[in-house]
Amino acid sequence: MAQSRSPAIKSVLVVIGPGSIGAAIARRLGAGKHLLVADLREENARAAEQALLDAGFQVSAATVDITDPPSVRALAEQAAGMGAVTGLVHAAGGSPSMSRPELVVRVDLYGTAVVLEEFGKVVAPGGAAVVIASQAGHRLPALTPEEDEALAMTPAEDLLSLPLLQAERLGDTLHAYELSNRGKALRVQAEAVRWGRRQARVNAISPGIVMTPLSRAELSGPLGDGYRRMIEGCPVGRAGTADEVATVAALLMAPEGAFLTGSDILMDGGATAACLYGDLELRSKMRES
Numbered sequence: 001m002a003q004s005r006s007p008a009i010k011s012v013l014v015v016i017g018p019g020s021i022g023a024a025i026a027r028r029l030g031a032g033k034h035l036l037v038a039d040l041r042e043e044n045a046r047a048a049e050q051a052l053l054d055a056g057f058q059v060s061a062a063t064v065d066i067t068d069p070p071s072v073r074a075l076a077e078q079a080a081g082m083g084a085v086t087g088l089v090h091a092a093g094g095s096p097s098m099s100r101p102e103l104v105v106r107v108d109l110y111g112t113a114v115v116l117e118e119f120g121k122v123v124a125p126g127g128a129a130v131v132i133a134s135q136a137g138h139r140l141p142a143l144t145p146e147e148d149e150a151l152a153m154t155p156a157e158d159l160l161s162l163p164l165l166q167a168e169r170l171g172d173t174l175h176a177y178e179l180s181n182r183g184k185a186l187r188v189q190a191e192a193v194r195w196g197r198r199q200a201r202v203n204a205i206s207p208g209i210v211m212t213p214l215s216r217a218e219l220s221g222p223l224g225d226g227y228r229r230m231i232e233g234c235p236v237g238r239a240g241t242a243d244e245v246a247t248v249a250a251l252l253m254a255p256e257g258a259f260l261t262g263s264d265i266l267m268d269g270g271a272t273a274a275c276l277y278g279d280l281e282l283r284s285k286m287r288e289s
Contacts (some may be wrong), residue, residue, distance in 0.1 A: 010033070010034045010082060010084070011032070011033045011034070011084055011086045012033065012036060012084060012086065013026070013029060013033045013036070013070070013085045013086065013087035013088075013089070014036045014038065014056075014085065014086070014087065014088045014119070015036070015037045015048075016038050016066065016075075016088075016089065016090050016092045016115060016217070017020060017089075017090065017093065017132075018037040018044070018214070019092035019214070019215075020047065020079065020211075020212035020213065020242040021043060021091050021207070021212065021242045021245050021246070022048075022091035022092075022132075022209070022287070023048055023051065023052070023242070024243050024245065025089045025091070025246045026052060026057070026249050027052070027055065027057075027246070027251045028243075028246040028247070028249065029089075029246075029249070029250060029253060030052065030057045030059070033058070034058050034059070034083060034194050035053065035057055035058065035060070036059070036062060036075075036078070036079050037049055037059060037060070037062070038064040038066065038075055039061040039064070039092070040063065040092070041063070042061075045062060045063060046061050046098070046274055048061065048227075049061035051214040059083070062075055064109030066092055067110060068114075069114050069209045072114050072115055072118045073083065073118050076118045076122045079119075084127075085123050085124050086123075086126060086127045086128070087127060087129070087253055088128075088129035088130070088202075089113075089124065090115050090116075090132065091128070091132040091239035092107075092111065093107060093111070093132065093134075094107040094108050094177075095156030095177070095214060095218060096136070096173045096174045096176075097173070097217075097221050097222065097223060098192065100173070101167065101170040101172060101173050101175070102170065102176070103177040105160070105165055105176050105179070105180050106160065106175050108177065108180035108181065108183075108184065109151075109159065109165075109180040109184060109187075110159050110160055110182040112131060112183075112184050113156035113159050113187050115130070115131075116129070116188070116243075117155075117182050117191075118193055119197070120200075120224070121197050123195060123200040124198075124202075125198060125199040125200065126199060126200065128201045128252065128253040129195070129202040129203070129253075130204070130205060130252050130253060131184055131202070131204040131212065132204070132207065133181045133188075133206040133264065134181040134184075134206055134207065135186055135207065135208045135266060135268040135271060135272055136177050136181045136206075137183075137184060137185055137206055137264075138176060138206060138266055138272045139267075139272065139275060140175075140178040140182045143164075144184070147164055148186055150162050150164070151182070151183040151187070151262040152183075152186035152189060152190040153190055156227075158288060164179070165179075171189070175225075184204060185204050185264035186201060188202055188204040188264060189262040189264070190262075191262075191264070192262030196261065201252075201257075202253045202261060202262070202264070202285070203260055203261060203262070203263045203265065204264040205248055205249060205259075205265045205267060206265065206266045206267070206268070207240055208234065208267065208270065208272075209227055209230055209231055209239045209269075210239060210242055210244075210271050211239045211240070211242075214225070215239070230271050230280065232277070233271070233279065233280040234269040234270045234271035234274050235269065235270030235278075236269030236270055237269075239269075240267065240268075242259075245267065248265055248267055249276055252265070
């Protein structure tokens with residue numbers, strides 16, 4: 001009599017923010033896994049779920065508010081209940097066109113800190129995470145070592161109380177966005193130590209302008225002129241694509257990337273290099289826009 005095989009433990013890949021970049025990574029890495037796609041808006045999560053189902057993936061949808069720790073904790077527990085959480089893609093975030101600097105920091109920096117803390121409790125050995133940050137974090141002048149350490153190490157519950165994150169220090173939304181994305185990379189570096197205790201890895205990708213619905217909206221907004229200067233003035237001479245970001249994410253999350261953790265990969269077509277060492281003057285002109 002043939003023996004029945006015990007079902008293998010399902011490998012779960014969680015994608016928070018299944019927009020253009022999140023969905024591209026899900027398609028690149030999701031075959032043979034159970035995808036759990038989560039968004040603040042249920043309609044967005046359901047739309048991503050349906051698109052992936054139509055493409056042949058096994059997928060479930062959920063809602064999550066990354067600025068609400070109980071909501072993120074519930075998502076992490078849901079994922080762990082489905083199987084071994086071997087992958088996390090955190091692609092949710094705001095933009096410098098948000099209404100208030102405090103909101104940028106709350107969504108981009110605090111939300112990332114909460115996600116990494118909660119999923120760091122459930123990630124399986126051998127698991128890997130990718131956080132989508134931004135080239136903007138590389139444009140910010142150097143912080144003090146004490147500020148770097150505070151952004152990296154302060155528990156999420158206390159993060160928004162830091163002096164450099166108070167309204168009077170944040171300035172405009174562009175500065176808040178730059179600071180938040182510098183903070184994302186620092187959180188990833190610090191969390192790599194904690195995740196390593198679970199034999200798991202975490203890295204960040206800082207893309208430049210990638211053509212998505214959000215970036216197309218930015219091109220027609222108050223920062224549009226600066227965005228166009230960045231695209232035209234970068235060495236590559238074009239915007240990036242979500243699939244190109246997914247290619248880098250695939251390396252970071254694959255066995256071939258097993259020696260990479262705590263890293264932040266800048267992929268911006270050379271725009272930051274052009275700002276630092278070329279003729280691309282961006283920050284002041286974007287603030288004038």
